[in-house]
Amino acid sequence: MNALTQVFTSSIGRKYIMGITGFALIGFVIIHMLGNLQIFIGQDTLNAYAKFLKTSPEVLWAFRLGLIAMVVLHLAAAVSLVRDNRKARGVDYKKEKKMSTLASRTMILSGIIVLAFVVFHILHFTVGAIGTAYNAHSLPLDSEGRYDVYSMVVSGFSNIWISGFYVLSVGLLCWHLSHGFSSMFQSLGFRNARSGPWLNKAAYGISFLIFLGMAAVPLAVLFRLVK
Amino acid sequence: MDLNGKTPAGPLSQKWDNYIRDSKLVAPSNKRKYEIIVVGTGLAGASAAASLAELGYKVKSFSYHDSPRRAHSVAAQGGINASKNYRNDGDSVHRLFYDTIKGGDFRARESNVYRLAQVSSNIIDQCAAQGVPFAREYGGLLDNRSFGGAQVSRTFYARGQTGQQLLLGAYQALSRQIGLGAVESFLRHEMLDLVIVNGHAKGIVTRNLVTGEITTHAADSVVLATGGYGNAWYLSTYGRLSNATAIWRAHKRGAYFANPCYTQIHPTCIPVSGDYQSKLTLMSESLRNDGRVWVPKNKEDTDKLPASIAEEDRDYYLERKYPSYGNLAPRDISSRSAKEVCDEGRGVGPGGLGVYLDFSDAINRLGREKIEERYGNLFDIYKEITGESAYDQPMRIYPAIHYTMGGLWVDYELMSNVPGLFVIGEANFSDHGANRLGASALMQGLADGYFVLPYTINTYLATTKEKRPVKTQDEFVTTEKQAKEQIDRLLAIKGTRTVNSFHKELGKIMWDYCGMERTKEGLEKALQLIPALREEFWKNVNVPGDEEELNQALEKAGRVADFLELGELICRDALERAESCGGHFRAEHQTDEGEALRDDDHFSFVSAWEYGNGAGPKIHKEPLVYEEVHMSQRSYK
Amino acid sequence: MNVNLRVWRQPSDTKKGHFEDYEAHNLNTNMSFLEMLDVVNEDLTLTGRQPIAFEHDCREGICGSCSLMIDGEPHGPEGKVATCQTYMRSFKEGDLITVEPFRSKAFPVIKDLIVDRSAFDRIIQSGGFVSVSTGSAPDANAVLVPKSSADMAMDAAVCIGCGACVAGCKNSSAMLFVSAKAAHLNSLPQGQPEKDVRVLNMVEQMDKEGFGNCSNTYVCEAVCPKGISVDFIAKLNRDYAIASVRTKILGR
Numbered sequence A: 001m002n003a004l005t006q007v008f009t010s011s012i013g014r015k016y017i018m019g020i021t022g023f024a025l026i027g028f029v030i031i032h033m034l035g036n037l038q039i040f041i042g043q044d045t046l047n048a049y050a051k052f053l054k055t056s057p058e059v060l061w062a063f064r065l066g067l068i069a070m071v072v073l074h075l076a077a078a079v080s081l082v083r084d085n086r087k088a089r090g091v092d093y094k095k096e097k098k099m100s101t102l103a104s105r106t107m108i109l110s111g112i113i114v115l116a117f118v119v120f121h122i123l124h125f126t127v128g129a130i131g132t133a134y135n136a137h138s139l140p141l142d143s144e145g146r147y148d149v150y151s152m153v154v155s156g157f158s159n160i161w162i163s164g165f166y167v168l169s170v171g172l173l174c175w176h177l178s179h180g181f182s183s184m185f186q187s188l189g190f191r192n193a194r195s196g197p198w199l200n201k202a203a204y205g206i207s208f209l210i211f212l213g214m215a216a217v218p219l220a221v222l223f224r225l226v227k
Numbered sequence B: 001m002d003l004n005g006k007t008p009a010g011p012l013s014q015k016w017d018n019y020i021r022d023s024k025l026v027a028p029s030n031k032r033k034y035e036i037i038v039v040g041t042g043l044a045g046a047s048a049a050a051s052l053a054e055l056g057y058k059v060k061s062f063s064y065h066d067s068p069r070r071a072h073s074v075a076a077q078g079g080i081n082a083s084k085n086y087r088n089d090g091d092s093v094h095r096l097f098y099d100t101i102k103g104g105d106f107r108a109r110e111s112n113v114y115r116l117a118q119v120s121s122n123i124i125d126q127c128a129a130q131g132v133p134f135a136r137e138y139g140g141l142l143d144n145r146s147f148g149g150a151q152v153s154r155t156f157y158a159r160g161q162t163g164q165q166l167l168l169g170a171y172q173a174l175s176r177q178i179g180l181g182a183v184e185s186f187l188r189h190e191m192l193d194l195v196i197v198n199g200h201a202k203g204i205v206t207r208n209l210v211t212g213e214i215t216t217h218a219a220d221s222v223v224l225a226t227g228g229y230g231n232a233w234y235l236s237t238y239g240r241l242s243n244a245t246a247i248w249r250a251h252k253r254g255a256y257f258a259n260p261c262y263t264q265i266h267p268t269c270i271p272v273s274g275d276y277q278s279k280l281t282l283m284s285e286s287l288r289n290d291g292r293v294w295v296p297k298n299k300e301d302t303d304k305l306p307a308s309i310a311e312e313d314r315d316y317y318l319e320r321k322y323p324s325y326g327n328l329a330p331r332d333i334s335s336r337s338a339k340e341v342c343d344e345g346r347g348v349g350p351g352g353l354g355v356y357l358d359f360s361d362a363i364n365r366l367g368r369e370k371i372e373e374r375y376g377n378l379f380d381i382y383k384e385i386t387g388e389s390a391y392d393q394p395m396r397i398y399p400a401i402h403y404t405m406g407g408l409w410v411d412y413e414l415m416s417n418v419p420g421l422f423v424i425g426e427a428n429f430s431d432h433g434a435n436r437l438g439a440s441a442l443m444q445g446l447a448d449g450y451f452v453l454p455y456t457i458n459t460y461l462a463t464t465k466e467k468r469p470v471k472t473q474d475e476f477v478t479t480e481k482q483a484k485e486q487i488d489r490l491l492a493i494k495g496t497r498t499v500n501s502f503h504k505e506l507g508k509i510m511w512d513y514c515g516m517e518r519t520k521e522g523l524e525k526a527l528q529l530i531p532a533l534r535e536e537f538w539k540n541v542n543v544p545g546d547e548e549e550l551n552q553a554l555e556k557a558g559r560v561a562d563f564l565e566l567g568e569l570i571c572r573d574a575l576e577r578a579e580s581c582g583g584h585f586r587a588e589h590q591t592d593e594g595e596a597l598r599d600d601d602h603f604s605f606v607s608a609w610e611y612g613n614g615a616g617p618k619i620h621k622e623p624l625v626y627e628e629v630h631m632s633q634r635s636y637k
Numbered sequence C: 001m002n003v004n005l006r007v008w009r010q011p012s013d014t015k016k017g018h019f020e021d022y023e024a025h026n027l028n029t030n031m032s033f034l035e036m037l038d039v040v041n042e043d044l045t046l047t048g049r050q051p052i053a054f055e056h057d058c059r060e061g062i063c064g065s066c067s068l069m070i071d072g073e074p075h076g077p078e079g080k081v082a083t084c085q086t087y088m089r090s091f092k093e094g095d096l097i098t099v100e101p102f103r104s105k106a107f108p109v110i111k112d113l114i115v116d117r118s119a120f121d122r123i124i125q126s127g128g129f130v131s132v133s134t135g136s137a138p139d140a141n142a143v144l145v146p147k148s149s150a151d152m153a154m155d156a157a158v159c160i161g162c163g164a165c166v167a168g169c170k171n172s173s174a175m176l177f178v179s180a181k182a183a184h185l186n187s188l189p190q191g192q193p194e195k196d197v198r199v200l201n202m203v204e205q206m207d208k209e210g211f212g213n214c215s216n217t218y219v220c221e222a223v224c225p226k227g228i229s230v231d232f233i234a235k236l237n238r239d240y241a242i243a244s245v246r247t248k249i250l251g252r
């Protein structure tokens, strides 16, 4: 077997794909969250940040393609692993005590809902096809002549249904990560009995922080803390 | 006629070298032409099958288990001896040899035991190289512990799972050969008979335990490594499936059965808790280092809570009878003493079959922590089985059948009197005489399989004129037919008693009359009871199910049928041997202090029984000639 | 004590199975679960029915033969013990106890509660050994093994090959079993030369046998009678990556 087929067909190879793409996705989510939180500093900072991100279209598209690749690989590996796993049992037990965490058993479900959310989210903000009058590329300019991302976000989250969906989705993402974060270390071979309990705690901690950081924006808009 | 053990000439220490030097070899390119059947995948069988395949022979390996790794060798706990002298404490090949001969109460063949001690070191090397995770010291060197019957520290171990780890080593070596295609593995296949062609062992009959299919297999030579027969006593420390069928049916085809009555009874096992009990669990002897053995002085106290029995009402009988060895008296002596006090009605626990092993003094002296550190895992096992905590109340222990020194008779080459039939491991009678020392069965099984048989089998293969037969030959057809007939007979009886009930009843007879203490009257009684039971078995047993399916009751029925015959031979041998030696204690033959009294003038021989085929068994004797060792009275006072 | 049993009965691998209910009377709480089944079987035999087939041998938790799913838990409710070390005192008077075979596509049922676990043997045959033919070993003390390595190897080597890890894992993954054997041999100096091939071959065989993939749910460790740690799975993942890079990419 050559290296490539081995990675994509073997059990552990695919786990590595899950782990590495999961790691990259978590990295993105954290950076994205930090970026979003600049909304609390003010309109100027956020818009400046948004402008900075779009300085070079080449870099932007390279980044986007990378991200898409991560999602596609993560999804593809997840689907193929889950399909194998469903087949592996054969006959189901009549009685089976569930001894694992619910989050670990529902990764595919939480993952797919998160995917649906991301699609929605891109249509919502990046493409502007849903919910809001603007999209990120045809925004009114702010006083400094930059796209006014700040206003877009505020107007986007003014709708309680949309905000509610965001909060819910972010919750599911964190549910996904409450298992995924420490699981990733196990998949990549960096977890052991000593670090395990810490990684589990860290997974809950980080998931919770991400939840707070992400949900803060729609909630703040909804409660008119950010206008 | 006396049997010839074929001991090579020369001084004891050079016999094996001489043998190797003079032995015939099979050329490497010719080895592929020979097929060898190895029955059993325990330490002996797995090591032999792997080693023979490595040499280039075509090997067929058989086991009734679902995996080679399940053979009962897996259960051995304590360790394996070797005369490495890593401790610098004066060990040597000669010392290991002498300890083993003495431990066996001078009833083993000197040349075999010496060779065992010689190759013992190679075993440790081989196993370490295979990745057996032996205990290590901080410096990375191998650790040792001491064991009964020796004054040096020569026992290698892997926690409390030495047998498991050694077996996995052999299993992995065997697996490698299976993977390479050099060994063909037949699992869930039970050997039902031996096929003899022109007097030579040339094949076996097997039953596929899943489909019920009965077939034959032809080979140039047959190796039996099928373990011990302690389950003739029903309750024992053996696995429930361990049985004598392979060796017994080989015996019925002509192989002599040697010293069947030599049995080891281990003093520290968890006692029987009820009639439903299916097996007995061994507790390491090391417990006796800190535990004190006692029973109440008065029968009336046996039902009382142990804590409520005053110190002066307790009888620490081992300390009383053996003041210098005390609780550490040897296995056979401790076992017998326990039986004595229980026979007097002073035993404790269900059925009055148990004695206390009390740690309260040690706990007071050393603190609970220390005891926990030393024996925590054993206390856990005890708790698991009995539901009682030995920290709070004394343990109850009782002796149990643990090992059978007897087995098929083999010569120095490990070949039985049937040419081409080799017998290794616990299945043969070879090295332990009348009593086996702790940690030497693992040594013997691996010595036989790794380092002896691969040399000696060449001699037979290189010299025999009997070529491998074809399976269509008459002998194969007839033997297969007979095996089928026995199965049909068993299934046809459809009586009113279960197979297990017969096994249990046989076990009780064996334990009562041929257990720790044997008497002429008792044995004579057993020799009446057993044939009667056997007769009832063949009239009234109920074997449910069919032949052509997985049928555990049928499997067991065949094994119990054999135990019912073997049991009789065991008792006959015990009766014949009117002396006490090692594990064989005849009440009529004891010293004034109650120790085993050997009778070297009349009994320094191996009893090798020939199957009588209705006419009763016939004894052959192999005289035990000691060139180097001086026989002496064992004393542990 | 009396309990009720709901037991999977299946005449053979090709025939369909179903559950049957039995009553077990006059039990003693000190009986092991298997001794309770012995009692039931005696009764079934004497009343002209087929006894329940189940696997067992040593009955002291070391051979790995016994393999029952008892009331939804591999090896029963006691934890860190094998089926044969499960005692009736873990159950209550009148309990209904469901008994099923270990389920996995890679462990086809042979009869009733007996399954075929030969897939494990084939995994060992693919690489779970050190290639050292008899007679070629150096002195056992010639190769030093640090105590910590020996201890780690032993922690992994105590696996009894029972298959409870597979039975308990929602994916029927054999990773705990495979990783334990790989970790045993890979931790020791003696296992180093073949480390990479061993890992690659064993995982390849494992995948061929139709076991599922590990998704780090850790039930296997919880039900393993020997408490084998999932650390070894992490180690196998790591060793596998290293082996792949070394052999497939760097071509060593």
Ligand SMILES: Cc1cc2nc3c(=O)[nH]c(=O)nc-3n(C[C@H](O)[C@H](O)[C@H](O)COP(=O)(O)OP(=O)(O)OC[C@H]3O[C@@H](n4cnc5c(N)ncnc54)[C@H](O)[C@@H]3O)c2cc1C
Residues within 6 Å of the ligand: B039, B040, B041, B042, B043, B044, B045, B062, B063, B064, B065, B068, B070, B071, B072, B073, B074, B075, B076, B077, B078, B079, B080, B162, B163, B189, B190, B191, B192, B225, B226, B227, B228, B237, B238, B239, B242, B243, B245, B246, B282, B402, B403, B424, B425, B426, B427, B438, B439, B440, B441, B442, B443, B445
């Ligand atoms: C609880 C316990 C603890 C022990 N502790 C120690 C110890 O610490 N140190 C020590 O040195 N010794 C110890 N012993 C003794 C030692 O373990 C055994 O004597 C030894 O392992 C026997 O090995 P074997 O290969 O001869 O047989 P076994 O391991 O019993 O193997 C027998 C094999 O033969 C196969 N077989 C049998 N009959 C047939 C048939 N008819 N058809 C097909 N296959 C068949 C079986 O499937 C099995 O594979 C202990 C024994 C017990 C019971």
Ligand code: HEM
Residues within 6 Å of the ligand: A015, A018, A019, A020, A021, A022, A023, A025, A026, A029, A071, A074, A075, A078, A079, A081, A082, A107, A108, A110, A111, A112, A114, A115, A176, A177, A179, A180, A181, A183, A184, A185, A187, A188, C214, C215, C216
């Ligand atoms: C596209 C939608 C997604 C799907 C379908 C999905 C699905 C899954 C599944 C099924 C697993 C478990 C796989 C296994 O352990 O075998 C998993 C693990 C993981 N996911 Fe996702 N997921 C998605 C999105 C995400 C996102 C957006 C992130 C991060 C922000 C993420 C991070 C992780 C991490 C870190 C793991 C653990 C990896 C491992 O165990 O090795 N996932 N995902």
Ligand code: HEM
Residues within 6 Å of the ligand: A029, A032, A036, A050, A064, A114, A118, A121, A122, A125, A126, A136, A149, A153, A166, A170, A173, A214, A215, A217, A218
């Ligand atoms: C709830 C808080 C969130 C807010 C306020 C938010 C905000 C934004 C905004 C404003 C943009 C457009 C940026 C631009 O094009 O200038 C954006 C893009 C994006 N967001 Fe979010 N987001 C949130 C949550 C998430 C989550 C949870 C994910 C993923 C799991 C996510 C994934 C993305 C992606 C993939 C893009 C597209 C990036 C690109 O255009 O290259 N967002 N987000």
Ligand code: SF4
Residues within 6 Å of the ligand: C158, C159, C160, C161, C162, C163, C164, C165, C166, C176, C177, C180, C220, C223, C224, C225, C226, C227, C228
């Ligand atoms: S890892 Fe544990 S559960 Fe799995 S086979 Fe080994 S002992 Fe059994």
Ligand code: F3S
Residues within 6 Å of the ligand: C168, C169, C170, C171, C172, C173, C174, C175, C176, C213, C214, C215, C216, C217, C218, C219, C220, C221, C230, C233
């Ligand atoms: S339960 Fe299964 S998912 Fe992995 S951690 Fe154990 S193999």
Ligand code: FES
Residues within 6 Å of the ligand: C055, C056, C057, C058, C059, C060, C061, C062, C063, C064, C065, C066, C082, C083, C084, C085
């Ligand atoms: S019967 Fe051997 S482990 Fe349970």
